[in-house]
Structures are given as C-alpha cells and as structure tokens.
Amino acid sequence: MFYxxxxxxxxxxxxxxxxxxxxxxxxxxxxxDENCVLTxxxxxxxxxxxxxxxxxxxxxxxxxxxxxxxxxxxxxxAYCSGTFPSENPAPVTKLTDSLNVLELWHGPxxxxxxxxxxxxxxxxxRSNKMQGDGxxxxxxxxxxxxxGKAALEGFKDVPGIKVIVFYPEExxxxxxxxxxxxxxxxxxxxxxxxxxxxxxxxxxKKIFNDEAFCKILSDKGYxxxxxxSINWGRLxxxxxxxxxxYYSLVKQGTISLGDAINVCVxxxxxxxxxxxxxxxxxxxxxxxxxxxxxxxxxxTDFLHTGTYNSNREFMTTISPAMDILVSSNLERLLYDVTxxxxxxxxxxxxxxxxxxFYTIDAKTSDTxxxxxxxxxxxxxxxxxxxKSVYERYNYLADPHTSVGINVYEKYVQATxxxxxxxxxxxxxxxxxxxxxxxxIFGDELPSELNEFELLEYLSEKTENAxxxxxxxxxxxxxxxxxxxxxxTMEEKIAEILNISL
Ligand SMILES: *Cc1c(COP(=O)(O)O)cnc(C)c1O
Numbered sequence: 074m075f076y077x078x079x080x081x082x083x084x085x086x087x088x089x090x091x092x093x094x095x096x097x098x099x100x101x102x103x104x105x106d107e108n109c110v111l112t113x114x115x116x117x118x119x120x121x122x123x124x125x126x127x128x129x130x131x132x133x134x135x136x137x138x139x140x141x142x143x144x145x146x147x148x149x150x151a152y153c154s155g156t157f158p159s160e161n162p163a164p165v166t167k168l169t170d171s172l173n174v175l176e177l178w179h180g181p182x183x184x185x186x187x188x189x190x191x192x193x194x195x196x197x198x199r200s201n202k203m204q205g206d207g208x209x210x211x212x213x214x215x216x217x218x219x220x221g222k223a224a225l226e227g228f229k230d231v232p233g234i235k236v237i238v239f240y241p242e243e244x245x246x247x248x249x250x251x252x253x254x255x256x257x258x259x260x261x262x263x264x265x266x267x268x269x270x271x272x273x274x275x276x277x278k279k280i281f282n283d284e285a286f287c288k289i290l291s292d293k294g295y296x297x298x299x300x301x302s303i304n305w306g307r308l309x310x311x312x313x314x315x316x317x318x319y320y321s322l323v324k325q326g327t328i329s330l331g332d333a334i335n336v337c338v339x340x341x342x343x344x345x346x347x348x349x350x351x352x353x354x355x356x357x358x359x360x361x362x363x364x365x366x367x368x369x370x371x372x373t374d375f376l377h378t379g380t381y382n383s384n385r386e387f388m389t390t391i392s393p394a395m396d397i398l399v400s401s402n403l404e405r406l407l408y409d410v411t412x413x414x415x416x417x418x419x420x421x422x423x424x425x426x427x428x429x430f431y432t433i434d435a436k437t438s439d440t441x442x443x444x445x446x447x448x449x450x451x452x453x454x455x456x457x458x459x460k461s462v463y464e465r466y467n468y469l470a471d472p473h474t475s476v477g478i479n480v481y482e483k484y485v486q487a488t489x490x491x492x493x494x495x496x497x498x499x500x501x502x503x504x505x506x507x508x509x510x511x512x513i514f515g516d517e518l519p520s521e522l523n524e525f526e527l528l529e530y531l532s533e534k535t536e537n538a539x540x541x542x543x544x545x546x547x548x549x550x551x552x553x554x555x556x557x558x559x560x561t562m563e564e565k566i567a568e569i570l571n572i573s574l
Contacts, residue, residue, distance in 0.1 A: 074088070074105055074106070074107060074109065074134070074135060074137045075087065075105075075106045075107075076088065076090075076091040076103040076104060076105055076106060076305065077103070077104060077106045078097035078099050078101035078102070078103060078104075078415070079097075079101040079102050079103075079104055079404050079405060079407070079408040079415060079418050080097065080099045080100060080101030080415050080418055080419040080422070081099070081101070081415030081416065081419065082097060082098065082099025082100075082101060083097045083098060083099060083101070083103075084106065085106075086103060087137075087138040088135060088136045088137060088138050088139065088200070088305075089136075089138050089139070089196075089199065089200035089203045089204050090200070090204055091103040091304075091305045091306070092193075092196045092197055092200040092304065092305060092306040093197070093200040093201055093204045093298070095298055095299055095301070095303065095304045096299075096303055096304075099419075100419075100422070101404070101415070101418070101419070101422075102303050102305075102401070102402070102404050102405050103305045104305075104405050104408060104409075105135065108354060109134045109135065109354075109355055110354070110355055110356050111355050111356040115130075116356050117330060119316065119320065120320045120323055120324070120330055122320075123160060123161070124152060124160065124161050124162055124163065124313070124317055125148055125149065125152055125153055125160070127313060127316060127317055127320070128148045128151075128152060128310070128313045129141075129144055129145055129148050131309075131312055131313050131316065132144050132147070132148065132309065132310075132313075134355075135305075135309050136196070136309075138203070139199065143199055146195070147192055147195035147196060147199070148192070150192075150195050151191040151192035151195055151310075152191065152192070156180060156181050156187075156191055156226075157179055157180055157187075158179055158541070159179070161317075161321075162179055162180065162188065162314075163175060163176060163177055163179070163188065163314040163317055163318065164176050164179070164321070165318050165321040165322060165325065165495070166468070167325065167327065168462070168466045168468060169466070170327075170491075170493075171485075171491045171492065171493050171494055172478070172481065172494055172496060173318075173322060173327065173493065173494065173495055173496065174468070174470070174474070174495075174496050174498045175314065175315075175318040175495050175496065175497050175498060176498045177314060177497060177498060177499055178471075178498065178499065178500050178501045178504070178540075179540075180223075180226075181226045181542050182219070182222045182223045182226050182252060182542060183500065183501035183503065183504045183540050183542055183543055184219040184222075184223060184394070184499060184500045184501070184504060185345065185497070185498075185499040185500065186219050186220055186223035186224075187223050187226065187227070188310055188311060188314060189302075189306075189307040189308070189310045189311055190220075190223040190224055190226070190227035190228075190300060190307070191226075191227050192306075192310045193227060193300060193304065193306045193307050193310070194227045194228045194231045194234065196306040197210065197231075197234065197298070197306065198231055198232065198233055198234065200306075201233060201234075202233075206296075207294070208291070208294055208295060208296040209233055209234070209235065209294055209295050209296070210233060210234045210235070210295075210296055210297075210298045211234075211235045211236075211237060211290070211295050211296065211297050211298065211566075211570070212224060212228055212234060212235070212236040212237070212298055212299065212300050213237050213239075213277055213280065213281070213297050213298070213299060213566070214236070214237070214238050214239070214277070214299060214300050214301070215238075215239045215240075215266075215270070215273040215274040215276065215277040216238055216239070216240050216245075216253075216270075216273075217241070217244060217245065217270040217393055217394065217396065218240070218244075218245045218246065218249040218393060218394065219249070219394050219500070220300065220301075220302075221238040221239075221240055221249075221253055221263075222238075222249065222252045222253050222256070224236055224238060224300040225238055225253065225256045225258065225261050225263070226256075227300070228258075228260070228261070228300070229256070229257065229258030229259075229260065229261050230258050230259055230260060231260065234260060235260045235261075235262070235295075235569075235570070236260060236261050236262070236300075237262045237263075237264065237565075237566060237569060238253060238261075238262070238263050238264070239264050239265075239266050239273045239276065239277060239562060240253060240263065240264075240265060240266065240273065241265075241266055241268055241269045241270045241272065241273045242265040242266060242267050242268070242556070243268070243269055244269050244270045244273075244393075246505070246507070246524060247523065247524040247525070248504060248506070248524050248525070248528075248543065248546065249504075251525075251546040251547060251549070252542075252543075252546060253553065254551050254552065254553045254554070255546060255549035255550060255551060255552060255553075256552065256553065257552065262553070262555070262569050263552075263553035263555070264553070264555040264556065264557055264562075264565055265555065265556045265557075266556075266557060266558070266559055266562065267556065267557070267558045267559070268558070268559055271387075272559045273559070275559065276559040276562045277562070280297070280562060280563055280566070281297060281299070283563070286563055286574075289567075289572065289574065290566075290570070290572070293570065293572050295570060301401075302342050302344035302401070302402060303342075303344075303401050303402060307344065308344060308347065308348055308351070308402070308405075311344065311345055311348030312348045312351050312352050312355070315336065315348060315349045315352035315357060315495070316352055316355075316357055318495045319334060319357055319358075319495065322334065322493060322495065327493055328493050331358060332358060332493070333358040333359060333360040333492065334358065334359060334360065334492060334493050334494060334495055335359070335360050335361045335362070335363060335484075335490070335492045335493070335494040335495070336349045336353075336359055336361075336362050336363065336494065336495050336496075336497070337362075337363035337365060337477050337478075337480065337481045337484070337494055337495070337496040337497065338362070338363070338364065338365065338477060338496075338497045339365045339366075339367075339392065339395060339473045339474060339476045339477035339480075339497065339499055340364050340365060340366055340372060340395065340400070341394055341395040341396070341397040341400065342397055342400050342401050342402055343372070343400035343401065343402035343403045343406070344402045345497060345499065346362060346364055347402045347403075347405055347406060349362055349497075350362060350406060350409075350444070354409075360490075360492050361444075361445070361446050361484075361490070361492070362444060362445050362446070363445070363446050363447070363448075363477075363480060363481055363484050363494070364376060364445050364446070364447040364448075364480075365447075365448065365449065365450065365476050365477040365479070365480035365481070366395065366447070366448075366449040366450075366476070366480075367388070367390045367392045367395045367396070367449060367450060367451075367452075367455065367476050368388040368390050368449065368451060368452060369387065369388050369390070369395065369396050369397060369398060370449035371383055371385065371398055371400070372400060372403070372447060373447045373448055373449045375403075375447075376441055376442065376445050376446075376447035377447065378438075379432055379433050379434075379435065379437070379438030379441075380430060380431070380432040380433075381403070381421075381425065381430060381431055381432075381433075382429065382430040383398040383399050383425065383429045383430065384429040384430060385398065390452060390455075390472075391452060391455060391456070391472040391505070391508040392455060392472040392473040392475075392476050392505075394473055394499070394500070395473060395476065399425070404418060404422060406441075407421060407433070407437075410437050410440045410441055410444075411433075411437055421433065446484055446487075446488070447480075448480045448483045448484065448487075449476075449480065450475070450476040450479035450480055454479050455472050455475050455476050455479060455512075456472075456508070456511070456512040457479075457512075458470070458475040458476075458478050458479040458482075459471075459472060459475045459508070459509055459512035459513060460512045460513050462475060462478055463513050463535070469502035469509060469531075469535055469537055470498065470502060471498070471499070471500040471501060471502040471504060471505045471508075471509060472505050472508045472509070472512075473499045473500050473505075474496070474497075474498040474499060474500065474502075477496050477497060477498075477499075478496055481494060481496055501540050501543070502531070502537070503528055503531065503532070503537075503539050503540055503543050504540075504543065506524060506527045506528055506531050507524055507527060509531065510527050510530065510531050513534075513535070514534070518530075525546065525547040528543060528544075
C-alpha cells in the first residue's frame with residue numbers, strides 16, 4: 074500500500090516515508106491510496122485475537138514496507154512492555170444495555186493519546202532508519218496538556234530522537250504540569266512558555282517555517298519533526314481499538330458478530346473520530362458516528378450546515394483537549410467524501426487559511442449527514458453529566474468523556490435509536506479531578522484542597538483507585554525548570570542542542 078496527499082501534490086509514498094515526513098510538502102495530509110477492506114472471513118477470524126495480535130494484523134495492512142518482525146517489535150514494545158496495566162489496554166465497561174464505554178486512558182499518562190504515542194516512536198525510529206540521512210530527529214511539540222506528556226513518555230530514551238515540549242505557563246492544570254516537569258529520560262526537555270497555549274503553538278509553528286533556523290539545525294545533524302495527530306503513524310493505531318472494542322462487545326454477549334453499532338467520540342482535532350470512520354471503511358459494522366463537541370462547536374455547525382467557520386470566539390472549557398477551532402484531520406474526511414477531489418480539498422483549506430471559513434457543496438454535506446450525527450455539550454451540561462453518570466451508574470467519567478455521553482443522550486432523544494453504542498472515554502477522571510469533584514460534590518467539596526489532595530479525596534469518596542502514574546506526583550523531583558518567552562523559543566532549542574546561533 075502507498076500513500077498520497079489529500080491535496081494532490083504527492084503520491085506513491087511508502088508508510089515509512091509518510092511517518093517520517095508527517096505532513097506532505099504541498100501542505101496536505103497523507104492518506105492510503107487504496108481502500109483497505111477486510112474480507113468476511115478475516116473479519117470473523119479477528120474476533121478471537123487479543124489486543125496485541127489484532128494490532129499486528131491491522132498494522133500489517135498499512136505498514137507494508139515494514140517486515141512482519143518489525144511490526145511485531147513495534148506492537149510488543151508499545152502495548153506489552155508493562156506500560157499498560159493489563160494485556161488489554163482498552164477495556165469496555167457497560168453502563169446500560171446500549172451504552173458502553175471504551176476506556177482509552179489506562180496508559181502511562183492517563184489520557185487516550187498514549188494509545189497512539191506509545192507506538193508512534195517505534196514506527197518513527199524504524200522509518201527514520203529506512204529513510205534516513207543519518208540525522209537525529211528532534212520532536213517539537215506545543216501542548217495544551219495531554220499531548221506533551223504522552224509524547225514525553227512515548228519518546229523517552231528512544232535512540233536517535235530528542236523531544237522538546239513547550240507548555241503554556243498559564244494554560245495547564247497542576248497535575249498536567251507536574252506530569253511534565255518531573256519527566257525522566259535522557260533525551261527529554263520541557264520548557265514553560267510565558268503566555269497561553271496559542272502563544273506556545275504559534276511559536277512552534279513559526280520555528281517549523283523558519284528555513285534559516287532549520288538549515289542551521291540540519292547542518293548540525295538535526296531534523297525537526299512533530300508528534301502531532303496529523304501524522305498517519307498516530308492515526309493508524311487508533312483504528313485498532315475500535316475493532317477491539319467491537320469484538321469485546323461480541324465476547325461480552327452485548328451484540329452478535331456482524332451486528333451494527335454506533336460510535337460516539339468527544340472530538341477536538343478530529344483524529345480519534347476519524348479513526349472510527351477508517352475502521353468502518355475497513356468493514357467494521359458501524360451504523361452512525363456521533364460527533365461530540367464542547368462549547369467550541371465548530372464541527373457541530375459544520376456537520377449541520379456544510380459551512381466550516383472558525384471565525385468565532387475561542388472558549389476555554391473544562392474539556393480543554395477539545396478546545397480547538399481548526400480540526401486538522403477533517404481534511405482527510407473531506408478528501409473521502411468528495412470522492413478524491415484533491416483540488417476541491419486544496420481550495421477549501423486555502424479558504425480556511427485565508428478567510429477562516431469554507432462551504433462544501435450540498436451533495437457532500439448530505440453524504441456527511443448520513444454518516445455523522447453531531448451536537449455539543451455546554452459547560453453546565455457537561456458538569457451535570459459527570460454528576461448524573463456517577464449517580465446513575467456509579468461510574469466516574471472525566472469532562473471530555475462526559476461531553477460524549479451528554480451528546481449520546483441527545484442523540485437517543487432526537488432519534489429514538491437504541492443501537493448498542495461504543496462511547497470513547499478519553500481521559501481518566503483523576504486527570505481532571507477538580508472539575509469531576511466539583512461536579513459531583515458541589516458545595517460539600519472542601520475548598521482548601523489542592524489538586525493532589527483532591528486525588529485522595531475523590532478516590533476515598535467514590536471508592537475508585539487513583540491510576541498509578543498520577544500517584545505521588547507532587548513528591549517527585551522537579552527536573553525541568555526552564556522558562557522562556559515566545560520570542561526566545563529558538564534560542565532555547567539552540568541551548569538544548571548545544572548549538573550557537
Ligand atoms: C486529545 C484529546 C481529545 C480529542 O481528540 P482528537 O483526536 O483531537 O479529536 C479528547 N479528549 C482528550 C482527553 C484528549 O486528550
């Protein structure tokens with residue numbers, strides 16, 4: 074299988090090239106150049122496999138320039154080396170006859186990004202060797218909280234790679250901050266940036282586009298790369314857990330093999346939800362994909378009207394990983410639903426860049442409406458859902474997951490469709506414990522507790538265990554104290570890499 078660009082400017086790209094480059098030179102995203110559809114026989118046989126073996130089978134379909142041995146190594150290192158507490162990294166918990174939660178947060182950073190960022194470094198080192206010019210890769214990431222830590226954990230001590238994470242000094246929770254500044258590893262660097270997430274992200278984007286700076290790095294043997302969710306190597310691993318979740322429902326007796334399910338995903342950059350769409354294209358029986366947003370409801374409006382308009386106020390919410398106005402991975406879906414019209418996709422993306430909006434044609438919009446159902450949850454609705462899910466099902470759902478469940482309930486109310494649904498749960502409730510505790514305990518919550526004390530409080534009161542990676546964070550040694558302003562990020566990188574500018 075080869076890959077091509079959504080904007081038509083690149084084709085016959087191998088898997089290892091797509092992973093190494095991350096983004097196509099024409100600005101487009103890499104997508105497979107043929108549909109990968111499982112035969113009925115294959116679909117039936119995969120049900121008996123454990124996560125590891127299922128992962129190997131699915132990766133094999135897409136990483137066709139990797140040897141089987143390489144693929145097995147990648148999967149074993151990612152999912153079987155003790156980073157996930159059990160053989161199944163993505164268990165399914167049944168809340169009602171129709172609502173089932175696919176828990177994607179049992180990895181080392183307690184958020185779903187681990188599912189992909191544990192295996193991306195494995196893909197990346199091998200791709201770099203295969204495509205290599207011998208340069209050392211420097212992963213550069215601006216984070217609003219979850220991606221940075223997951224990238225640090227994924228890439229720590231990986232030979233031939235360094236990782237530098239910039240986080241907004243004012244923009245992450247105490248837990249997220251401590252997760253990052255206590256990060257161990259010989260090749261990891263964490264820098265606070267004075268400002269908000271936008272300042273940090275704009276700074277990183279500028280660095281990628283600064284040709285003179287990149288040339289200096291290149292001369293010293295370094296090449297910049299990103300762990301962003303537009304990399305195909307991050308999307309591919311996400312397809313696996315939709316199959317695994319489906320087969321779990323079969324094994325739990327909730328559905329029979331072949332029954333269609335609905336999938337519900339709390340969405341930010343459109344990566345996780347797009348993976349469910351790819352799973353459906355491969356033959357996973359999916360009836361409807363439910364797209365859940367928070368107050369930044371640009372996708373809800375788009376799926377309802379056909380107009381994507383990012384000219385709106387940016388809202389800071391209690392589900393911060395979904396506070397996004399430009400959902401990059403949507404470009405891949407557009408390519409598909411326009412039946413491969415790269416020119417149209419390029420035009421839409423240019424309009425978005427220049428004017429902040431674009432409108433697709435009515436036929437394409439109708440196609441999308443048949444595949445996706447979209448709604449959003451307000452802040453008050455999200456808080457109420459955290460509380461009611463706990464009270465009704467004795468289950469702790471973090472705010473992102475609760476956005477999904479709230480929208481799922483709106484869907485059932487609007488359509489009456491009670492099809493068994495797999496709802497993606499994207500973070501441990503303990504990672505966003507402040508909102509969760511406030512939602513559940515309200516005024517009862519002792520106001521003097523800090524985020525670390527709140528972990529204990531929430532755990533004791535609800536009789537849920539704190540995930541291992543979040544325990545004792547505030548007692549760990551702070552290893553990263555670096556701070557800069559957006560204007561001096563390049564100097565910081567030079568200092569870290571020991572380069573004089
Ligand atoms: C990243 C993230 C999301 C959004 O996922 P996308 O793939 O960007 O749509 C949702 N919830 C949590 C907790 C996340 O970290």
